[in-house]
Amino acid sequence: MLSKLRDPSEKTLALLLLAPAFLLLLMIVVYPIGKLVYNSVYAVDKNGVFLGLQNYIDVVQDPLFWNATKNTLLITLVTVPGALIVGLGLALLANLPFKRKWPVRLSLLLPWALPLSFAGLIFAWFFHTEYGVVNDVLRRLGLQSEPTSWLLKPNWAMAAICLTVIWKTSSFMALILLAGLQMIPKSLYEAAEVDGASRWQQFWQITIPMLMPSIIVALIFRTITALQTFDIPYTMTRGGPGEATETLAMLIHKYTIDYSDISFGSTLAVFMFVISLFVTGFYLKQIGKNAQ
Amino acid sequence: MNPTGIWSSPALRWIAAGMVVFNGFFPAVWILFTSLKTEAELVQKPITWWPSNPMLDNYVKAFTDQPLLTYLKNSLVVACGATALSLVVAAFAAYAIARLNLKRRQLILTCIVASSMFPLVTLLVPIFETMRALGWLNTYIALILPYVVLNMPVCTLVLVSFFQSIPRDLENAAMIDGCTRMGALWRVVVPLAAPGVFTAGILAFVNSWDEFLLALSLNSSPAVRTLPVGIALYQGEFTFPWPIISAALIVAIVPVAILIALFQERVVGGLTQGGLKG
């Protein structure tokens, strides 16, 4: 009896270990998600009328929804690989044998220390037509005579936003990849050297494959957060000019908070969930495979 | 340490390092400079980089306009608490997923990760209602628990991937030597996965430090307000005092930067090199 408690069977142990996580999930997330789905089919006002799938139909027919989804997917397609490449570069650099390692590593993580709500504001100021650093540098270098209004042109605004997002999130990627790099045994590289493999070959045949689990983890979360991009475009352009940089998360925020149309906002959230699940489903399968 | 070949020449390495340092430090340095300027100087054309009359007035104002130190303390308490709890909960769950033979392992993992696929803004009202019902509004726990849930997917997944990469033999050896499974978890697995643990820790800490929406809604009383919410209050309907806000931002960034500088060695340090040879 006592021995069972001290060394419980695997099943009991599994339950015990997973219990705290699931209890918290139940309390904090399951109830709100349930309410959210409920709100998408029942009107959230004094009447509480059953709407059925009306909200869902309205969403699909709303051109703003498609515009926001397009913008969100664009940001995702650009910033996820972007952050991965920059993050990998940063991680590899941080791993090098510098005499003083802390400046490189600190600068790796400093973008992350800046509160997200202000990162957008600061970069908006950098890209400001008259008071921004970007135009100032271009002017000093003689590359342009007239200041460019970066955030007032749809394509440039989108580019500026993607740049800011990559800047901010490459730290996150670098951190995960750096930790992963640490787990690769030196012996593998030593053996490869002996076998005459070039540095480049070592990179592609040892580093990348060994790093794959970390890469996948980093990609999953970068993708989920990319689909939920809100703070940076919200503070940089408010979705402007017009709705050129409005993301799905901004649309949800608008409906839920500004218009107080919780019903419609909840429906949009369900759509976002489905899109997220679809996009990351592939990655999650990979993790499952690795677990075997 | 990691011969990737691309960075073989020292000159190239220094240039690349310079770029990295610039990338990380430039905005922070810019904020620092802005915090020493006056608002009028910000609209001068052409713009100035170094403040013409550096002054500390903005820092004074930042601390007197609002109880910035209180906010700092609150943020530290909440972030540290959330980080510690996140690590424990995530470590338990990750061990179960990575090591134990669970039939529905994939489903469990998907559920945990799926919880982060809903934008927080839509979950706000129910979470508020829950906290109110429990009488926990305007307390530290009101934020710590949701932050643990917000951090859970990332921390769990990071720890799962690290636990998976540690060969089972080591634990089995420990258990043959008389350890229980839990003992093996805390004495063998966690230390070996140290980079992962510290990574998950830093991830959890910074996420909790940054969080805005929940902090705004659940802990609105100034006594328990956190930094991001506090800093957002320097602005007015028609004013945006960049210099003061910059000063407050520096106050917000410095502790995190110190933390990172202290722990980056642990994250990257070669604690694992011993166990994985051969």
Add this chain to the structure above:
Amino acid sequence: MKKRDTLKWATLALASSLAVSAAWAQQTTLRVFVGPNQRPDLQAKLFEQYNKANPGVKVEIETGGATSELQRQYLSTVLNAKDSAIDLFLIDIVNPAQYASKGWIEPLDKYVGGAAVLKNDYLPVYQNANVIGGKLYAMPSQGDAMFMYYRKDLLTKHGVSEPKTWEELSAAAKKITAAEGNANLQGLSIQGAPIEGAVCTFLLPYWGQGKQFNDAGGKLTLDKAAAVKGLQSWLTMVDQGVIKKNVAEVTTPITVNEFKAGQAVFAINWGFAFDRFKDDADSTVKGKVGVMPLPAMTGGKSATCMGGWQWAMNAYGKNKDAAGKLIQFLSSKQASAFIAREGSILPVFQSVYSDAEVNKVVPWFKDALPVVLGAQSRPMVEDYGQVSDIIRTTTSAILARTKTPEAGVDEIAARVGRLMR
């Protein structure tokens, strides 16, 4: 012996607990939600006065929601959860209709009197802004309007008189900027960023033609041609170099800072700006600032946007009677005069503008009165959040030249028309 003692103690205990609970029952605590920029310090002084006069009531301030946006963020969560913690809040003048339609604020008719109360010396605009469906939902506290600020010294120097129409203003601006030869001096600074102020940027030249945006029933009565003409007039000013090209990036603080730094001849901004120009340590325009009503479109009349803050009662609150009495006090003439004197806040009562005590502190309020009397409220409709968003985003896009005025106005008419039927 013992029994009598016990009885004595019991009676004493009972009596004292009754007294305590009676006192406790009489002590009501009202919690009031004020943004840090709505002068909570002044409100606190008013509350002190109220506390003294009403010993059974204690008023506590909760500050949060620095901007209309953050406030809406917080209140949206709290009120959707039907929270009773706050009794009163200070809301933006554009919010009563929206909050009322959600059932968040309580009609004040039985606490303060019906809509007729607003006819009593209050500024006329409130009869429109605070009365929804015939019921009174908010009481005015702090007034505000958009004024045309200008550099008195420059106009005198170049022999230009106060412009009465937009054409005159353009001409004056061009003359002065050409003569001054300062590359950094702009003619007119307005807000074109997609902020709430951009709704005013859309409405000002439209109202200036004597047009109305909606009828009394809340139905959209947009005159598309007039709207296009109004927006086009801004664009023409940009083309003529009177307004700067990146006007779609200009927010309220930027206009203030630029005017303060002497970089604009004319500027449109809210009432608070006057004190900033006059008192700020880094202001280069002290003593050089004039205030006048906004110009009219040719053949139209001067119009301006009404702003300011109002007191509303939480519909889920538990202390409505006490809150009602507090609102009466806070929206009284004395309260208005007090915050006008102490904080230079534009009064909500007409007579207070020419009050001797007030004028000693803020002489320019005498000039402000005609402007404020002509101020109009933005559309008071339950979907104001959405209407505002459509107007300000489209206006900003037009000013950024990513949409033509015709296309933008069509869009506004279609989308807002669906909401305001």
